[in-house]
Amino acid sequence: MGAKILVLAEHEGGAIREITWELLGLAHRLAGEAGWNAAEIKALILGQGVEGPAGEIAGRGAAEVIYGEGPALRNYTGDGYDRAIEAIVKSEAPEMLLIGHTPDGWDVAPLISAGLGVPLATECSAIALQGGKARLTRKVFNGKFVQEIDLGDARPLLATVQKGAAAPFAGRTQGQVRKVTAAVGDADLRARFVEVKKGEAGAVDLTQASVIVSGGRGLGGAEKFSVVRALAEALGGQVGASRPVTDMGWLPHEHQIGSSGVTVSPKLYIACGISGAIQHIVGMRGSGYIVAINKDAEAPIFGVADVGVVGDLFEVLPALTKAIKEAKGQA
Amino acid sequence: MKGLVLVKQVPNTDSPFRLNAAATWVDEANLTFGLNDYDRYALEELLRLKDAGKVTEVVVLTVGPERAATALRTCLATGADRAIHVKDDALQGSDPLSLARVIHAAVKDEGFSLILAGLQADDDNHGQMGGLLARLMDRPCASAALSLALQEGGVIRVERELENNRLQVVDLTLPAVITVQTGINEPRYASLKGIMAAKKKEIRTVGLKDLGLDAGQVGGKAARLKTLRLAPPPKGKGAEMLQGPADKVAQEILRRIREKTGVV
Ligand SMILES: Cc1cc2nc3c(=O)[nH]c(=O)nc-3n(C[C@H](O)[C@H](O)[C@H](O)COP(=O)(O)OP(=O)(O)OC[C@H]3O[C@@H](n4cnc5c(N)ncnc54)[C@H](O)[C@@H]3O)c2cc1C
Numbered sequence: 038m039g040a041k042i043l044v045l046a047e048h049e050g051g052a053i054r055e056i057t058w059e060l061l062g063l064a065h066r067l068a069g070e071a072g073w074n075a076a077e078i079k080a081l082i083l084g085q086g087v088e089g090p091a092g093e094i095a096g097r098g099a100a101e102v103i104y105g106e107g108p109a110l111r112n113y114t115g116d117g118y119d120r121a122i123e124a125i126v127k128s129e130a131p132e133m134l135l136i137g138h139t140p141d142g143w144d145v146a147p148l149i150s151a152g153l154g155v156p157l158a159t160e161c162s163a164i165a166l167q168g169g170k171a172r173l174t175r176k177v178f179n180g181k182f183v184q185e186i187d188l189g190d191a192r193p194l195l196a197t198v199q200k201g202a203a204a205p206f207a208g209r210t211q212g213q214v215r216k217v218t219a220a221v222g223d224a225d226l227r228a229r230f231v232e233v234k235k236g237e238a239g240a241v242d243l244t245q246a247s248v249i250v251s252g253g254r255g256l257g258g259a260e261k262f263s264v265v266r267a268l269a270e271a272l273g274g275q276v277g278a279s280r281p282v283t284d285m286g287w288l289p290h291e292h293q294i295g296s297s298g299v300t301v302s303p304k305l306y307i308a309c310g311i312s313g314a315i316q317h318i319v320g321m322r323g324s325g326y327i328v329a330i331n332k333d334a335e336a337p338i339f340g341v342a343d344v345g346v347v348g349d350l351f352e353v354l355p356a357l358t359k360a361i362k363e364a365k366g367q368a
Numbered sequence: 369m370k371g372l373v374l375v376k377q378v379p380n381t382d383s384p385f386r387l388n389a390a391a392t393w394v395d396e397a398n399l400t401f402g403l404n405d406y407d408r409y410a411l412e413e414l415l416r417l418k419d420a421g422k423v424t425e426v427v428v429l430t431v432g433p434e435r436a437a438t439a440l441r442t443c444l445a446t447g448a449d450r451a452i453h454v455k456d457d458a459l460q461g462s463d464p465l466s467l468a469r470v471i472h473a474a475v476k477d478e479g480f481s482l483i484l485a486g487l488q489a490d491d492d493n494h495g496q497m498g499g500l501l502a503r504l505m506d507r508p509c510a511s512a513a514l515s516l517a518l519q520e521g522g523v524i525r526v527e528r529e530l531e532n533n534r535l536q537v538v539d540l541t542l543p544a545v546i547t548v549q550t551g552i553n554e555p556r557y558a559s560l561k562g563i564m565a566a567k568k569k570e571i572r573t574v575g576l577k578d579l580g581l582d583a584g585q586v587g588g589k590a591a592r593l594k595t596l597r598l599a600p601p602p603k604g605k606g607a608e609m610l611q612g613p614a615d616k617v618a619q620e621i622l623r624r625i626r627e628k629t630g631v632v
């Protein structure tokens with residue numbers, strides 16, 4: 038039986054990444070909506086020596102797991118993965134191909150889109166199937182709005198799915214595994230994996246801080262950070278930042294909070310001039326109490342904050358610093 | 369060796385965003401526009417290769433309406449050598465794949481060894497164009513670059529941003545396409561001299577006909593990824609909003625910090 042939904046599994050040295058279970062959870066829900074048989078949910082895993090992981094996935098959500106092996110697939114490269122995936126998708130002809138919106142999933146998905154000539158919906162937070170039509174929800178303008186799109190009659194429906202968008206599949210299955218030899222040889226590759234390495238470590242460790250005052254692009258410059266620093270000092274806390282702040286060199290990289298920075302969970306987090314893009318929110322939403330100060334009443338940061346002020350941070354921060362110093366008897 | 373940067377003009381993030389009447393996109397009337405942030409970093413990367421004598425010509429290309437020419441001028445003033453502006457009313461409503469086909473048609477005979485794009489555009493957030501174009505041109509691609517270095521033997525070494533402060537190092541055989549992540553460098557600004565020099569530089573404007581394409585094949589009519597509607601993001605639990613003069617608001621915040629966190 039061909040696949041209705043094909044899920045691209047992700048693993049790291051054989052350890053299955055959480056996104057895989059989330060995609061399978063989503064696949065089961067969508068198959069239910071579309072009236073498809075769960076026997077038509079398949080997964081695809083690529084690598085070298087991945088028969089074991091394939092078996093694990095067959096036990097936890099996929100009716101069949103196709104595993105592609107070959108030296109060209111030992112490590113992820115867009116070139117190698119794209120060719121292997123395109124070949125398998127052509128023979129399986131699924132209605133839908135689900136990929137995680139991860140660094141590698143996002144890297145390969147556009148290649149598959151152009152290779153198969155089907156449109157791609159990236160970073161979906163929700164997908165619904167109704168009457169043979171897909172409705173996909175994703176963010177635009179860095180989270181200021183959500184967009185609902187459809188992909189017309191293109192097949193497979195191709196989407197990358199945001200982490201955490203779907204509940205992981207929690208049931209058991211007794212799926213099969215099947216090996217395919219990768220259609221791509223090592224010598225054909227125009228992309229060569231060299232290594233995965235750690236980025237530079239910084240001097241500050243925000244993960245242990247109990248109070249963090251963070252500044253974003255709304256600060257407007259490195260020298261303006263004194264208002265953030267003053268408040269952090271009054272509270273005995275640390276200074277954090279959104280990505281543009283560290284990109285522009287206003288603060289060193291180790292102050293960056295979010296998906297490509299550090300994940301923090303202080304007792305108190307104060308976000309100043311930060312709009313609240315998802316990549317920032319995933320790094321701070323575990324904080325105990327969140328205060329947001331932003332001049333834009335519609336800023337998404339207010340969606341995760343406990344208390345918010347619509348106003349100019351350059352007025353609110355000094356006032357707050359003063360109030361705290363007074364309360365501590367330091368004024 | 370010739371290099372190309374794909375650039376897009378997008379609304380500035382501090383513009384006043386409002387939905388249009390049909391709620392299918394934002395109302396552009398009150399927006400101000402600028403060069404997509406990621407593309408500024410991509411341009412800088414190619415300009416540095418030119419400064420180092422490794423790239424001979426830096427070309428920028430955009431597909432967009434009349435106003436997008438301003439973004440090309442910014443690039444020329446910053447140091448790009450020439451610009452291509454693909455402009456055609458039929459392109460309104462294009463989806464990423466059909467835009468990639470248009471870009472492919474515009475660049476396929478130029479012989480670019482290195483094509484850079486931004487990781488994503490700050491408006492549609494698709495994050496697709498570099499990869500789409502690479503595959504259409506049958507070239508290798510690496511996304512989210514935080515460093516690029518040309519090697520011996522027509523190879524470029526790319527460090528791709530992964531999660532948890534890790535990087536994947538990958539070597540691509542040229543010609544190749546790379547998408548650039550923000551923070552890869554410190555982009556320069558246009559100098560007065562650059563702005564003057566830009567006036568003499570060429571912006572070539574081309575339409576679908578010039579590219580041997582017709583509307584229907586590409587453009588709005590061929591789009592399959594279609595926007596149904598835009599809406600404000602779901603509010604989550606939503607914050608308690610405080611109002612009033614700064615001093616009063618500060619006292620209110622302080623009271624809550626004391627009650628809820630005990631850090632003061
Ligand atoms: C792969 C990837 C990884 C990423 N990783 C991260 C990450 O780890 N961390 C991260 O933060 N981002 C990350 N980003 C970037 C993210 O998408 C956003 O672009 C970024 O978080 C926006 O930062 P910001 O809120 O400071 O800036 P903006 O979105 O520009 O917001 C600035 C805010 O300041 C407000 N403001 C301006 N002036 C004032 C004032 N005087 N008073 C009060 N408010 C004011 C504005 O209303 C606005 O809301 C990543 C993006 C990608 C694609």
Ligand SMILES: Nc1ncnc2c1ncn2[C@@H]1O[C@H](COP(=O)(O)O)[C@@H](O)[C@H]1O
Nearest residue numbers: 374430431485486488489494495496497
């Ligand atoms: N209309 C366009 N014209 C030229 N380049 C574009 C266009 N749209 C996207 N790009 C390029 O592709 C990158 C990613 O855009 P996107 O896939 O729309 O998120 C941008 O940073 C640009 O480098």
